[in-house]
Amino acid sequence: MLIPFLNLIFNSEKMMASSLQTVPFSLFNLKEFIAVNFNNNIIRYIQGSSSVEYGKSKALLFICIFTVVVFFIKNIFRYLAVHFLAPMRTGVASNIRQQLYDKVLQLHVLYFSDNRKGDILTRLTNDVQEVEYGILHFLEVAFKEPVTILATLVTMLILSPKLTVFVLVILPVSGYIIGRIGKTLKQASTVAQHLQGLINSMVDETISGIRVIKSFTAEGALSNKFKAINQQHNKIGTGMIRKRDLSTPLSEFLGITVVVIVLYIGGRMIIHHTSPLSAEAFIAFIVIFSQIIQPAKAFSNAFYFIQKGLASLRRIEELMQAQNKISDKANIDPVHVFEKSIELKAISFSYQDAPVLRNISLTIPKGKKVALVGMSGSGKSTLIQLLMRFFEVQQGDILLDGKSIKDISQQHLRELMALVTQQTTLFNDTVANNIAFFKSANKEQIIEAAMLAHADEFIARMPEGYNTNIGDNGIKLSGGEQQRLTIARAIFKDAPILILDEATSHLDSNSEKLVQDALQNLLKNKTAIIIAHRLSTVQFADEIVVLKDGTIVEQGTHQELIYLQGEYKKLVDLQQL
Secondary structure (H helix, E strand, C coil): CHHHHHHHHHCHHHHHHCCCCCCCCCHHHHHHHHHHHHHHHHHHHHHCCCCHHHHHHHHHHHHHHHHHHHHHHHHHHHHHHHHHHHHHHHHHHHHHHHHHHHHHHHCCHHHHHHCCHHHHHHHHHHHHHHHHHHHHHHHHHHHHHHHHHHHHHHHHHHHCHHHHHHHHHHHHHHHHHHHHHHHHHHHHHHHHHHHHHHHHHHHHHHHHCHHHHHHCCCHHHHHHHHHHHHHHHHHHHHHHHHHHHCHHHHHHHHHHHHHHHHHHHHHHHHHCCCCCCCHHHHHHHHHHHHHHHHHHHHHHHHHHHHHHHHHHHHHHHHHHCCCCCCCCCCCCCCCCCCCCEEEEEEEEEEECCEEEEEEEEEEEECCCEEEEECCCCCCHHHHHHHHCCCCCCCEEEEEECCEEHHHCCHHHHHHCEEEEECCCCCCCCEHHHHHHCCCCCCHHHHHHHHHHCCCHHHHHCCCCHHHCECCHHHCCCCHHHHHHHHHHHHHHHCCCEEEEECCCCCCCHHHHHHHHHHHHHHHCCCEEEEECCCHHHCCCCCEEEEEECCEEEEEECHHHHHHHCCHHHHHHHHHHC
């Protein structure tokens, strides 16, 4: 568009005397075909007008309108490119986020003991966002800008091969300089994302333990600790922004330096007549060359972003490739019923080389209630974790109806069990959804479960009844109400094996009585394993198993163990004191 405009301004007198030319269409002479037909139109306007000035004005209007049309079409396609790339960009990020979440659901429980919750959260949020902004932005640039660069280079080669080769020698030098700075950005981004994980973890711990923090007046100490991490994150973030934003002025400076060099070399070639390039073609070459700077700059900016994106991608891969230490065997038969017994055969377990359970053997017939008691750290909760395959037995085996639980899928195994823990776990959802817990049910079944758990009375007092939102982890409920809601969930599940882990340890007397009544409803016709510190709550058990230092030291009914005058009797006497 520029060369005809310059021709009209500088060489219009020649056009008045020029004759129309004919060039047949061919891919090999495409440039000449377009140029000749375009010039023919301009010559017609000039020669066919009543005056030269009027003809020039008419030709100029034609060039301007044609230029506007071309750029209008160009920008329509630019928008269409973004329009069709947008679902890919957001879709890939969405897929990565979904795969990470699914991986978190599949990982074994010990993984979350060894890793900070906030760091995992950062990988699911900030790191995925960096991949979207960095790598996917680079892919967008990689689809779009090469076409512009290639078309520009082809045009430059057609105009002046010698000058184009010179440009291609100089440009990689500027690219190398930008690349060297980009490497340091990738390293800084890794550290920044790690610090972001620490910040998220600290905020999560602060919100969860705000009452303890305030009761111990630890606000100042925690503020100082947060300030140190935050300032470190701020320092690295500032450096990253400076390095990233250096790409624009640096690439612009290097680009204009190359333009000036080309102007000097090309100008000398025109002055000394060492090139067949005309003055207007040379000016067009410079303008066309300037068009390559913007996509090249986009590449340099994208390079900076991809360094941050690659650092985040590596953190995402670490989580995706985390080994799941508990996995199901292939092609195992489904198990949907519990008919005979649970048998623990000489099981042992150590956590980080520290023995927790030693040679435990125990048989629990169907329908029996077995209580596990002992001092803290004796291995009671670990035994439950092994039974539910949250941890894997290291020695020995656990059998369900004579079949090793390793030969049963984790999903089928856990469908046979209902767990009520000391630490209630509720979700920021309605009462009804917390009881049904993602299982299809009608309202009558939910109400029945709530009534058996003695939860219906306080639910009825709520503003929207079963549709009331209970807040994060049931914060709107009292401790007793929370526990009764978890019992209602276990009743609703109606699993044949029930596991109670310190279900009443933190309740006052009134709440404990209501919860105990609810538990009696829950225990009907169930096989139960009960862990309790309050020994008054396990006296009804068919068998009491006393653990000490990871081994079984006593077994029997309450009366039998009292008669033995052993470890169980000591525990009872301590509680009576």
